[in-house]
Amino acid sequence: MIRLSLRWRVTLAFGxxxxxxxxxxxxxxxxxxxxxxxxxxxxxxxxxxxVNVQLLRAVQGNGSENVDELLDGFAADPGxxxxxxxxxxxxxxxxxxDPAELPDDVVTDALDxxxxxxxxTVGGVPALLVxxxxxxxxxxxxxxxxxxxxTRITRFLTLVLSCGVLAAGLVGAAAGRWASRxxxxxxTRLTVAAGRVAAGDLHARLPEQTxxxxxxxxxxxxxxxxxxxxxxxxxxxxxxxxxxxLRSPLTTMANAVALLRRRRDRLPGxxxxxxxxxxxxxxxxxxxxxxxxxxxxxxQTLDATSFEDVDLAVLVGTVTAAAGLPPPEVSGPTxxxxxxxxxxxxxxxxxxxxxxxxxxxxxxEVRGDAGRVRLxxxxxxxxxxxxxxxxxxxRFSRGGGAGQRDGGTGLGLALVAQHVGAxxxxxxxxxxxxxxxxxxxxxxATR
Amino acid sequence: xxxxxxxxxxxxxxxxxxxxxxxxxxxxxxxAASGEDALDRLTGTTVDVVLLxxxxxxxxxxxxCAVLRSRGDLPIIVVSARxxxxxxxxxxxxxxxxxxxxxxxxxELAARIRALLRRRRPGTERxETGPRRIGDLEIDLxxxxxxxxxxxxxxxxxxxxxxxxxxxxxxxxVTREELLQRVWGYDYFGDTRLLDVHMRRLRRKVEADPxxxxxxxxxxxxxxxxxxx
Numbered sequence: 001m002i003r004l005s006l007r008w009r010v011t012l013a014f015g016x017x018x019x020x021x022x023x024x025x026x027x028x029x030x031x032x033x034x035x036x037x038x039x040x041x042x043x044x045x046x047x048x049x050x051v052n053v054q055l056l057r058a059v060q061g062n063g064s065e066n067v068d069e070l071l072d073g074f075a076a077d078p079g080x081x082x083x084x085x086x087x088x089x090x091x092x093x094x095x096x097x098d099p100a101e102l103p104d105d106v107v108t109d110a111l112d113x114x115x116x117x118x119x120x121t122v123g124g125v126p127a128l129l130v131x132x133x134x135x136x137x138x139x140x141x142x143x144x145x146x147x148x149x150x151t152r153i154t155r156f157l158t159l160v161l162s163c164g165v166l167a168a169g170l171v172g173a174a175a176g177r178w179a180s181r182x183x184x185x186x187x188t189r190l191t192v193a194a195g196r197v198a199a200g201d202l203h204a205r206l207p208e209q210t211x212x213x214x215x216x217x218x219x220x221x222x223x224x225x226x227x228x229x230x231x232x233x234x235x236x237x238x239x240x241x242x243x244x245x246l247r248s249p250l251t252t253m254a255n256a257v258a259l260l261r262r263r264r265d266r267l268p269g270x271x272x273x274x275x276x277x278x279x280x281x282x283x284x285x286x287x288x289x290x291x292x293x294x295x296x297x298x299x300q301t302l303d304a305t306s307f308e309d310v311d312l313a314v315l316v317g318t319v320t321a322a323a324g325l326p327p328p329e330v331s332g333p334t335x336x337x338x339x340x341x342x343x344x345x346x347x348x349x350x351x352x353x354x355x356x357x358x359x360x361x362x363x364x365e366v367r368g369d370a371g372r373v374r375l376x377x378x379x380x381x382x383x384x385x386x387x388x389x390x391x392x393x394x395r396f397s398r399g400g401g402a403g404q405r406d407g408g409t410g411l412g413l414a415l416v417a418q419h420v421g422a423x424x425x426x427x428x429x430x431x432x433x434x435x436x437x438x439x440x441x442x443x444x445a446t447r
Numbered sequence: 448x449x450x451x452x453x454x455x456x457x458x459x460x461x462x463x464x465x466x467x468x469x470x471x472x473x474x475x476x477x478x479a480a481s482g483e484d485a486l487d488r489l490t491g492t493t494v495d496v497v498l499l500x501x502x503x504x505x506x507x508x509x510x511x512c513a514v515l516r517s518r519g520d521l522p523i524i525v526v527s528a529r530x531x532x533x534x535x536x537x538x539x540x541x542x543x544x545x546x547x548x549x550x551x552x553x554x555e556l557a558a559r560i561r562a563l564l565r566r567r568r569p570g571t572e573r574x575e576t577g578p579r580r581i582g583d584l585e586i587d588l589x590x591x592x593x594x595x596x597x598x599x600x601x602x603x604x605x606x607x608x609x610x611x612x613x614x615x616x617x618x619x620x621v622t623r624e625e626l627l628q629r630v631w632g633y634d635y636f637g638d639t640r641l642l643d644v645h646m647r648r649l650r651r652k653v654e655a656d657p658x659x660x661x662x663x664x665x666x667x668x669x670x671x672x673x674x675x676x
Contacts, residue, residue, distance in 0.1 A: 248549065311668040
């Protein structure tokens with residue numbers, strides 16, 4: 001069964017209620033009005049018939065033979081018919097009717113001396129029949145008054161009211177639609193805000209609700225979002241704080257080790273080896289702390305105000321030159337909008353990754369096309385297994401498998417992904433035809 | 448003669464290890480643990496370069512930097528534990544010539560110091576000499592003097608070097624990377640905020656309207672260009 005949405009149900013309920021109320025009202029109106037009109041008509045018909053009978057008696061009492069003329073005069077009403085006589089011997093005036101169609105009991109009652117009226121249909125025309133005795137037991141007076149006027153008015157009234165009822169139903173439905181939309185508007189805003197939170201925008205909040213029914217919901221939603229935002233910020237700040245606190249001791253250590261390293265020649269063999277070990281680890285430690293600091297502060301501090309127009313081809317060229325690599329292949333417009341330092345970091349990390357894990361850089365390309373600028377770094381390694389293609393960009397993921405310590409910090413590609421994401425771009429890894437992996441960064445181009 | 452440094456740093460571990468390492472690299476290192484201490488020491492002695500931590504107890508690094516800059520053209524390298532844009536820019540705006548972030552090693556610092564000192568001696572590296580003109584500016588490359596409509600404009604050595612490098616471009620754009628490499632001696636990625644703040648400071652001194660520069664023009668996406676006639 002189809003479950004109608006709340007909005008449709010409210011609309012339908014409004015429409016049906018309006019239809020019902022106006023329908024009943026309309027039906028009662030038609031009924032009362034037609035009854036009233038019928039009663040009025042009956043009243044006038046009765047009195048007219050009584051006058052006619054009086055007249056007839058008077059004429060017959062005079063012995064006048066001019067009855068036919070009189071009968072036509074009685075039936076001056078258009079469509080009206082007058083019959084005088086007894087069954088089998090009728091004198092007719094006005095519109096011609098077949099006496100056989102008249103109900104027998106009315107005639108019999110009139111012959112018995114009663115005055116009767118009734119609604120009948122004669123020759124397909126609805127009419128009021130009035131019967132009255134003229135001379136007891138021998139002659140009766142019958143007059144048919146057509147009700148066509150009454151029927152027409154009733155039909156017209158019914159039509160008008162039906163249209164009104166229908167219109168009221170539609171107006172009701174429209175009002176329901178409007179009311180439901182209005183009532184649901186705060187919910188729509190809630191949906192939008194919840195959607196933004198789900199998409200990662202933790203700043204999204206609902207505006208203050210004035211409606212007491214909704215205020216609680218709004219407050220709860222905002223409190224939840226605020227708690228979530230705080231939690232995320234706290235996690236991020238924690239990593240930043242830890243790294244920050246490590247800077248000072250690291251500086252001391254790095255400089256002390258540097259001093260020892262320069263005097264390496266004067267140290268006994270084992271001590272020299274220990275210094276080498278210490279030196280390498282301090283350097284790696286330092287890089288990890290720097291990367292960690294950058295990755296944990298990136299989302300807090302990166303804002304579009306530090307963005308500028310950067311020619312990616314020039315920037316990549318500078319980085320490759322500094323790394324002692326041939327310049328990149330360039331085609332198309334390569335201007336992007338971004339943070340120069342972070343973009344340099346992206347390129348540098350991709351080159352480092354290729355050197356460290358991919359058996360060296362095999363080619364660098366910068367291509368601008370269709371509103372996008374694409375940077376490709378190809379390496380000559382064994383490629384990246386499909387399962388690791390996504391995982392590669394996670395923090396400390398070490399694509400080569402657990403336990404492989406190779407001098408990288410485990411944060412390089414995560415930083416790439418984070419910076420590229422902050423620039424509204426994408427990064428992924430492809431298989432290079434002929435072996436090796438291809439890291440692709442795609443950024444929106446500046447017009 | 449050994450280059451004399453003043454190392455202003457409140458963390459004794461860093462101060463001592465960095466002092467030892469710099470001493471080992473051939474520098475003469477004076478140490479100061481606070482801003483007040485640093486200003487005291489500078490009244491009695493002359494030093495070639497000041498290494499200034501920004502977060503100091505008492506008078507903070509930014510203030511020390513501003514005081515030193517108001518006294519003259521003493522080269523200052525800011526040492527910051529924070530890489531926040533606002534912090535770095537504040538240090539540079541206060542007049543620092545360069546900045547490094549912790550954790551830092553003596554080798555890197557020594558390279559920065561040497562690059563900075565090279566800028567101190569005009570004409571020692573450039574082959575170009577003699578007076579040059581752009582707009583109403585007159586630049587004497589030999590003596591490191593800039594005149595604007597005949598009046599001397601006080602520029603720091605770093606600003607002068609920046610101006611000279613832009614002039615050497617002969618009206619062609621000079622990329623940010625080239626400027627960072629030639630002026631500050633970065634052979635790898637320099638921080639472009641360094642360049643931007645210096646450029647802003649330089650424009651404030653030489654341009655009629657620094658917000659609509661006519662002499663030192665930005666080349667979108669690339670770098671800067673001197674409007675050489």
